[in-house]
Amino acid sequence: MEVSRCKIHVDLTKDTETMNSAVRQVCKAVVKEWANVDEHVMQVSHITGGITNLLLKVAVSSNGISLESVTVRIFGPNTETVIDRQRELLAIHHLSTSGFGAELIGLFENGMVQSFIVARTLTPSDISTPKIAARIARELRNFHEADIPMSKEPQLWVDISKFMSEASTISFEDPKKQETFLSISFLELLEEIGELKRACDSLDAPIVFAHNDLLAGNVMFNYETDKMYLIDFEYSCYNYRGYDIANHFNEYAGFECDYSLYPSKDVQYFFFRHYLNGLSSKKVEITEAELSKLYIETSCYALASHIYWAVWAILQAKFSSIDFDYLDYFFLRFGEYKRKKQEFLSLMPSHQINE
Numbered sequence: 064m065e066v067s068r069c070k071i072h073v074d075l076t077k078d079t080e081t082m083n084s085a086v087r088q089v090c091k092a093v094v095k096e097w098a099n100v101d102e103h104v105m106q107v108s109h110i111t112g113g114i115t116n117l118l119l120k121v122a123v124s125s126n127g128i129s130l131e132s133v134t135v136r137i138f139g140p141n142t143e144t145v146i147d148r149q150r151e152l153l154a155i156h157h158l159s160t161s162g163f164g165a166e167l168i169g170l171f172e173n174g175m176v177q178s179f180i181v182a183r184t185l186t187p188s189d190i191s192t193p194k195i196a197a198r199i200a201r202e203l204r205n206f207h208e209a210d211i212p213m214s215k216e217p218q219l220w221v222d223i224s225k226f227m228s229e230a231s232t233i234s235f236e237d238p239k240k241q242e243t244f245l246s247i248s249f250l251e252l253l254e255e256i257g258e259l260k261r262a263c264d265s266l267d268a269p270i271v272f273a274h275n276d277l278l279a280g281n282v283m284f285n286y287e288t289d290k291m292y293l294i295d296f297e298y299s300c301y302n303y304r305g306y307d308i309a310n311h312f313n314e315y316a317g318f319e320c321d322y323s324l325y326p327s328k329d330v331q332y333f334f335f336r337h338y339l340n341g342l343s344s345k346k347v348e349i350t351e352a353e354l355s356k357l358y359i360e361t362s363c364y365a366l367a368s369h370i371y372w373a374v375w376a377i378l379q380a381k382f383s384s385i386d387f388d389y390l391d392y393f394f395l396r397f398g399e400y401k402r403k404k405q406e407f408l409s410l411m412p413s414h415q416i417n418e
């Protein structure tokens with residue numbers, strides 16, 4: 064599949080009209096069918112985001128009827144600290160060709176144009192309903208089987224280590240933030256990461272092409288056509304199967320971060336059965352040993368997911384322009400890690416905690 068490219072840069076700091084005009088030019092340049100469309104019939108509207116990552120909808124309409132729509136994503140400044148854009152674009156290109164997510168139509172200097180998905184975005188309470196959870200499990204298994212031509216090395220610990228190196232060198236101008244930042248013990252974090260990595264490595268978990276950020280807002284479902292879309296591959300790369308599933312389970316906590324909503328063993332087993340069955344229409348024979356292995360794997364990697372997003376939050380506190388208390392989020396995720404550590408690691412067959 065051919066992806067068009069153009070050299071236009073959309074300046075996020077400019078006023079809306081100037082920016083929208085640049086967005087229309089991008090669309091004319093990369094959407095082949097729109098090359099000769101008058102810019103006046105292209106309506107630009109806001110989907111999400113602001114000065115960091117902006118997602119727009121551009122619709123071509125005639126007599127007030129929307130004929131065709133695309134999305135335009137403009138990457139914000141500083142997002143490269145936590146997102147590897149080369150890795151993301153490579154993944155999007157191949158996933159889009161294999162029918163996952165939105166179709167990649169074109170690229171411009173600081174963003175991309177994709178097809179507009181007509182579907183409802185799921186909410187945190189949707190993803191734990193049995194029918195939807197079963198479907199997500201099957202779709203996720205299918206996603207995990209994608210063969211993407213990039214390094215097959217799992218990136219979890221590589222990324223955590225990169226984030227740690229970066230995070231240990233920063234400082235904040237705001238004295239209150241600096242004080243909170245200085246209360247983070249990097250030595251303690253390093254020790255926890257080392258211990259958890261040893262525990263996770265001993266599981267010999269399968270490596271798959273993982274989504275790595277499967278929160279409710281990254282699942283769209285068209286109830287009429289019965290089609291589910293996993294979207295937003297900013298963090299996708301090869302990683303541990305249990306990590307991706309656990310990271311999704313951690314998202315049951317929703318916007319309120321209510322981790323009491325983390326699924327019980329029975330609820331996890333229900334998910335695993337559908338996951339192991341995949342999209343196969345035949346019922347696959349699943350053993351207790353397979354379920355138990357997945358349960359242990361997922362529990363250990365749930366801890367890794369807390370660590371990953373905790374360290375990520377330190378960098379966001381420094382580099383993101385989103386008005387959110389990321390340092391508070393660090394303590395929330397690291398706190399939840401510490402709260403669950405004993406319980407989850409005690410499930411391991413070779414339980415060895417050096418305390």
Ligand SMILES: Nc1ncnc2c1ncn2[C@@H]1O[C@H](COP(=O)(O)OP(=O)(O)OP(=O)(O)O)[C@@H](O)[C@H]1O
Pocket residue numbers: 110111112116117118134165177178179180181184280281294295297
């Ligand atoms: N191709 C698309 N078609 C229609 N809607 C979309 C499309 N891509 C994204 N959306 C909508 O925009 C929302 C945000 O998209 P996405 O998660 O990709 O952006 P983001 O900036 O990375 O947000 P976040 O960081 O919160 O995940 C989605 O939850 C969905 O509702």
